[in-house]
Amino acid sequence: MPDPLLDSLIELIRRTSAELPDDVNAALVRSLESEKKGTIAESALKIIERNIELAKRKSQPICQDTGSVVFYVQCPVGYDQIQFEETAREAVKQATKRGFLRQNSVDSITGRNDGTNLGPGAPAIHFHQHRFPQLEVCLILKGGGCENVGAQYSLPAEKLEANRDLDGCRRVILDAVLQAQGKGCGPGILGVCIGGDRATGYEFSKQQFLRFLGDRNPDPVLDALEQDILKTANELGIGPMGFGGRTTLLGVKICAANRVPASYFVSVSYMCWAFRRQGVVMGPDSSIQRWLY
Amino acid sequence: MIPLNYPFTEEQIRALQVGDEVGITGVVFTGRDAVHKYLHEGGSLPTGVQLRGGIIYHCGPVVLMDAAGQWQVTAAGPTTSIREEPYQAQIIRDFGIRGVIGKGGMGDKTSAACREYGCVYLHAIGGAAQVLAECVRKVRGVYMLEEFGSPEAIWELEVENFPAVVTMDSHGKSLHREVFAASQSALAERIASKAGARHP
Structure with a gap:
């Protein structure tokens, strides 16, 4: 029947498996244009571009x-x-x-x-x-590669000098970017939830991946944090695949959820370029x- | 692009430097989490798996059997290599491997083994499953398929002009170590300047 x-x-x-959505594709094209010519970062992005085209044409993952x-x-x-x-x-x-x-x-x-x-x-x-x-x-x-580099921080995080405020959130999110290098296939996209419990924190962080890459957060505080993390991460020189280069992240999406007074989690999910x-x-x-x- | 053709000699491998882009042609064997743990625990290689002078590829491909009963690789990019860090140095030493293909790089133990035994780490482009599957000319065989399942099995692949970048060479140099150190200090500056701006 x-x-x-x-x-x-x-x-x-x-x-979903064979075709990259247009917003991600456009961001990758921009990152290829911005990489220095003749570098291995540029070669990596060229292979990525060819891969996207091939997967779509052959209808394969x-x-x-x-x-x-x-x-x-x-x-x-x-x-x-x-x-x-x-x-x-x-x-x-x-x-x-x-x-x-x-x-x-x-x-x-x-x-x-x-x-x-x-x-x-x-x-x-x-x-x-x-x-x-x-x-x-x-x-x-x-x-799995990008799932493995997801991280959940409990603030205060003494080693990172991250307190229970937006500066503390910024510190741990950027630490997650540093630690993810090479392992989650970059350039990547971050989905972040500030607050929630251990389960909802990750849950909401992943729901951020449903947003369009080019959208802006309606909350001006979170919007500023998203733009700041994106800019700062791309100044770190991690680059595509962690080869060194100008594009480390394609996007950052952050939401907030209420927490209980005793807990302050920042949950970071990482999505690879194959978004x-x-x-x-x-x-x-x-x-x-x-x-x- | 530097051609790297099977069989891989120590001389050929020692000539490679971090940053070199290579095109690999010849036979490679896939092996990932289950295989590394199995070999580490003293498991023996199935007959037909020739790692000496060869390359191990951290990969769990998508493989379908066609109407003629032939295996066809339809997607074959690298998996994250760092998970094999506890086992890789020993496997390079014991099985005489000349190259490891993967992504994300590996740690100091593997880097030391590359230097001591003449091996390189070859970084393939993560996620580029179609470009890399096109480089697979033929599936020559599969081992331990029943025990480990398809992604974790040992697939014997004939590849042609498979693109990769040397990110850890046999002279102790690692691009991953360099990029990590540089990005860590760049981040420290940006954290400090922001905190300073907030509390002048």
């Missing part, structure tokens, strides 16, 4: 680490989330068979990889209701009406 939701989700996975599969679903009130989850799991399984996703999910206790990409917590699906009739589904594929996120708005028949990025 044909299942239009299944088809739409497989197409969402395919496109931009990066072999197709990452953890994270869905963000905005659904109307009364929507059947159980049915969605079952269909999403089937879509992941079929996308894996077709090579849009690597066999990338391992049983943490036995070490077994059954090749389906399904298991506890895989894929991750976050549901939110909204008061609109349509279904919106965003997808992030987040590779795989897409989204779709679906029609009443679950066909794709519009791409979001």
